[in-house]
Amino acid sequence: MPTLHQRILEINAEKSMQYTTDESARNRYWASHPTFFACIKCMDGRVNFPVMTKTPVGIVKPFRAIGGKFEAWWPSFLGRVRHWVEKAESMGCRSFIFVTYHYSASDAHLGCAGWKYDTKAARAHAEKLQQELSYIFGEQMTAIVAGVETDHDLLTLHGPHADLSGEMLAGKSEAEVYQTIASIFPDMNQQTNHDLAPFLLGNAGRVEELTRQPRDLKQKGHNERIIAVGQGFDWLVEENLALIINDADPNLADSIRVAGSLIEKNLKDAPPGDDATIFTSIPYRNPGLDYRQAVVRSQGLRLFAERVLQESFPDLMKSGRLHSLAAVMWEANKKIEII
Numbered sequence: 261m262p263t264l265h266q267r268i269l270e271i272n273a274e275k276s277m278q279y280t281t282d283e284s285a286r287n288r289y290w291a292s293h294p295t296f297f298a299c300i301k302c303m304d305g306r307v308n309f310p311v312m313t314k315t316p317v318g319i320v321k322p323f324r325a326i327g328g329k330f331e332a333w334w335p336s337f338l339g340r341v342r343h344w345v346e347k348a349e350s351m352g353c354r355s356f357i358f359v360t361y362h363y364s365a366s367d368a369h370l371g372c373a374g375w376k377y378d379t380k381a382a383r384a385h386a387e388k389l390q391q392e393l394s395y396i397f398g399e400q401m402t403a404i405v406a407g408v409e410t411d412h413d414l415l416t417l418h419g420p421h422a423d424l425s426g427e428m429l430a431g432k433s434e435a436e437v438y439q440t441i442a443s444i445f446p447d448m449n450q451q452t453n454h455d456l457a458p459f460l461l462g463n464a465g466r467v468e469e470l471t472r473q474p475r476d477l478k479q480k481g482h483n484e485r486i487i488a489v490g491q492g493f494d495w496l497v498e499e500n501l502a503l504i505i506n507d508a509d510p511n512l513a514d515s516i517r518v519a520g521s522l523i524e525k526n527l528k529d530a531p532p533g534d535d536a537t538i539f540t541s542i543p544y545r546n547p548g549l550d551y552r553q554a555v556v557r558s559q560g561l562r563l564f565a566e567r568v569l570q571e572s573f574p575d576l577m578k579s580g581r582l583h584s585l586a587a588v589m590w591e592a593n594k595k596i597e598i599i
C-alpha cells in the first residue's frame with residue numbers, strides 16, 4: 261500500500277475515534293440548542309469552525325469547496341441543503357447557515373488562494389449566495405455572511421446595517437448578549453438568536469487566546485498531495501494535505517483539472533520518492549441501499565477523476581507517482597472503508 265494511503269487511514273482512525281468520544285457532548289449540546297447549523301466555507305485548513313468557536317466537533321454541518329465557491333443553482337448542492345433544512349423542519353426546528361469567506365489582517369497573501377487573495381470578490385460571492393438561499397428557504401432558514409480573519413480566528417457576522425463579532429459580546433450578561441444580537445439582526449427569531457450566542461461567545465474566548473498568545477504566522481506551506489473528490493472530508497482538513505472538491509460541483513472536470521495542476525507542481529518540487537493520490541469518498545447513513553449507492557458513486561468518481569487527469573496530465577499519470585483510492589464513510593463515526 262502506498263505510504264500516503266497508509267497515512268490517510270491513520271489520520272482517519274484517529275479522527276474517527278475523537279468523533280465517537282465527542283458524541284455525548286454533541287447530544288448534550290443539541291438538547292439545549294435545537295437550531296440546526298451549517299457552514300459554507302473554503303477547504304483551507306485554517307478555517308476550522310469548532311476551534312474558532314470552541315464548540316464540539318460535529319455541531320455544525322460543513323459544506324467545503326475551494327474558496328467556498330458553491331452556487332445556489334447547482335442541483336445537488338441545493339438538494340443537499342434542502343434535505344437538511346427539511347429535516348430540521350420535520351423536527352420542528354429552524355436552520356441557520358454561515359456563508360463564510362476568509363482573509364488575513366496582516367498579509368493579503370495569507371488570504372484565500374481559491375480567490376487569488378481577492379477578499380472583495382470572495383465576500384461578494386458569499387453575499388450573492390446568501391441572498392439566493394434566503395430567497396429560496398424564506399423564514400425556515402437564516403443565512404448570514406460571515407468573514408473569518410485567520411490571524412486571530414475572528415468571526416464577524418455582517419448584518420443589514422452593522423457588523424457583529426464575538427468580541428462585542430465579551431463580558432456582557434446573558435440578557436445583554438441576546439439584546440446585542442437582536443439589535444444587529446432585528447428580524448431573527450428568538451430561538452435562533454439564543455442558539456447563535458454560544459458560537460459568538462466561544463469565538464470571543466478564542467480571539468482572546470490568540471491575542472494573548474499570537475499564532476505563528478509562518479504558515480504550514482500549502483503542499484497538498486491529495487485530490488479529494490466527494491463529500492465528508494472534514495476530518496482531513498486540518499492536515500493541509502488535501503484539495504477538496506465537492507461532487508455537487510457541476511464543473512467537476514474543471515475543478516479536478518485545477519487540482520491536478522497544483523498536485524503536478526507540488527510533486528515537481530518534492531523529493532523523488534514522494535507520491536500523491538486521488539481519493540474519493542461518499543458518506544452513507546444506513547447499510548443496504550444507502551451503503552450500496554455510496555460504493556457505486558465513490559468508485560464512479562474515482563474512474564471519472566482518473567479519466568480527466570489522464571486526458572490533461574498524461575505525464576503525471578505515467579510517472580507512477582499518482583495513485584488512487586476509493587472509500588465510503590459511515591456517517592455515524594466518520595470511519596472510512598476502502599472499497
Ligand SMILES: [Zn+2]
Pocket residue numbers: 302303304326327328362371372373374375
Ligand atoms: Zn480559501
